[in-house]
Amino acid sequence: MSYSEFFKALGISAADRFAVKRFADASGVPVERLWHYNGSNAVPSGCDLDKVCSASGVSPIELMLKMGVLDRRIIKALKSKAEDVFALIQDDVERPRGRTEPQPAVFQTKLGRLYQGDCLAVMQSMGSDTVDLIFADPPFNLKKLYPSGVDDDLKEARYLEWCENWAAECARLLKPGGSLFFWNLPKWNTHISAYLNGRLTFRHWIGVDIKYSLPIPGRLYPSHYSLLYYCKGQKPNTFHPDRLPMEVCPACRADLRDYGGYKDKMNPLGVNMTDVWMDIAPVRHSKYKKRKGSNELSVKLLDRIIQMASEEGDVVFDPFGGSGTTYMVAEIKKRRWIGIELGPVDDIERRFREIDSEADYIEKIRRNYNSLFTEETLGIRRQLGLWTCESVRKTNRGAH
Numbered sequence: 165m166s167y168s169e170f171f172k173a174l175g176i177s178a179a180d181r182f183a184v185k186r187f188a189d190a191s192g193v194p195v196e197r198l199w200h201y202n203g204s205n206a207v208p209s210g211c212d213l214d215k216v217c218s219a220s221g222v223s224p225i226e227l228m229l230k231m232g233v234l235d236r237r238i239i240k241a242l243k244s245k246a247e248d249v250f251a252l253i254q255d256d257v258e259r260p261r262g263r264t265e266p267q268p269a270v271f272q273t274k275l276g277r278l279y280q281g282d283c284l285a286v287m288q289s290m291g292s293d294t295v296d297l298i299f300a301d302p303p304f305n306l307k308k309l310y311p312s313g314v315d316d317d318l319k320e321a322r323y324l325e326w327c328e329n330w331a332a333e334c335a336r337l338l339k340p341g342g343s344l345f346f347w348n349l350p351k352w353n354t355h356i357s358a359y360l361n362g363r364l365t366f367r368h369w370i371g372v373d374i375k376y377s378l379p380i381p382g383r384l385y386p387s388h389y390s391l392l393y394y395c396k397g398q399k400p401n402t403f404h405p406d407r408l409p410m411e412v413c414p415a416c417r418a419d420l421r422d423y424g425g426y427k428d429k430m431n432p433l434g435v436n437m438t439d440v441w442m443d444i445a446p447v448r449h450s451k452y453k454k455r456k457g458s459n460e461l462s463v464k465l466l467d468r469i470i471q472m473a474s475e476e477g478d479v480v481f482d483p484f485g486g487s488g489t490t491y492m493v494a495e496i497k498k499r500r501w502i503g504i505e506l507g508p509v510d511d512i513e514r515r516f517r518e519i520d521s522e523a524d525y526i527e528k529i530r531r532n533y534n535s536l537f538t539e540e541t542l543g544i545r546r547q548l549g550l551w552t553c554e555s556v557r558k559t560n561r562g563a564h
């Protein structure tokens with residue numbers, strides 16, 4: 165159970181199982197459905213809503229207000245009485261925005277500064293409109309054990325409130341035209357996206373195809389992470405996505421689709437990047453992990469984001485350091501960077517000592533972008549007599 169607003173709204177204590185049972189008997193709604201409404205903070209609908217409201221004497225709108233599930237009708241009514249509502253709630257919601265003194269960085273490079281501490285406290289010491297690109301990969305509230313000992317098992321409502329707090333700070337820190345990317349499970353990003361929609365401009369929900377859990381009975385196999393992409397203001401200052409190689413059979417490098425007469429229409433510089441990324445492998449093998457037990461992200465992912473949404477010299481900020489993937493990629497790509505990690509930072513420092521091998525890796529990845537076939541694929545296709553941009557052009561020239 166993660167929420168308790170439903171029972172609270174009905175005046176029932178969730179700790180009192182008998183009270184829940186009595187309400188089930190009085191309303192005619194089965195106990196397990198009542199627990200479901202409470203656990204997922206879902207307002208009942210249809211017959212259950214009628215039954216719950218008549219047994220409790222709470223009206224549907226009052227129930228929605230008490231559960232914090234507001235539809236556009238309620239929002240419209242609240243807006244029309246905004247001054248009265250504000251007067252009523254002002255003392256509960258208006259907190260002066262705490263500013264904290266800047267603290268010394270625990271690690272510094274030519275281009276970046278790493279702070280150790282709680283991201284909210286550090287962000288509160290940073291100036292508004294100062295960052296060009298933000299990437300955030302927070303804990304997912306999955307009961308994971310992090311070296312920082314952070315509580316990764318918050319109630320859903322508390323987790324989302326925490327996310328809203330740092331997301332609000334991210335929006336404040338972003339320069340007009342700056343870009344923001346939030347990495348999370350689809351379940352959480354549906355909520356975070358709803359929060360961001362009223363503040364920044366939605367660009368994309370990018371599905372990154374990585375299987376992140378084992379198959380769950382009764383559910384679809386979770387196969388993508390959500391990468392939210394927003395910008396501040398009407399459009400991003402920087403947007404240059406790489407073009408990707410055409411997908412071919414990994415074994416024989418033959419076409420996976422029939423391009424028929426369209427081969428000569430294929431751009432030799434590669435295909436347009438879509439909002440579904442299929443080519444980002446998870447960092448699973450311990451040999452490649454820079455930090456034991458961490459859910460470290462792939463260098464390829466950060467390279468793609470930083471390349472797409474920032475220029476050399478821009479400031480990249482990531483409030484959740486982990487093993488420091490963002491910082492290292494930013495440094496290699498000549499961006500300035502600001503980082504924060506609550507837990508130990510020695511893994512990040514160690515990673516910077518081995519930065520050359522990671523730079524080589526990025527160079528290798530980048531060699532495969534912005535051409536229709538990778539060098540390796542092109543060689544194999546030539547050997548096998550499969551079409552290439554050159555061969556198609558030659559054939560076309562011959563035909564004219």
Ligand SMILES: C[S@@+](CC[C@H](N)C(=O)[O-])C[C@H]1O[C@@H](n2cnc3c(N)ncnc32)[C@H](O)[C@@H]1O
Pocket residue numbers: 281282283284301302303304310311312313314458459460461462483484485486487488489490504505506507
């Ligand atoms: C999912 S990991 C980030 C992994 C990182 N993207 C990488 O590639 O290595 C989240 C990190 O956020 C840190 N963290 C959790 N709560 C934090 C907070 N309030 N302030 C700063 N860091 C926090 C955790 O200790 C953990 O290392």
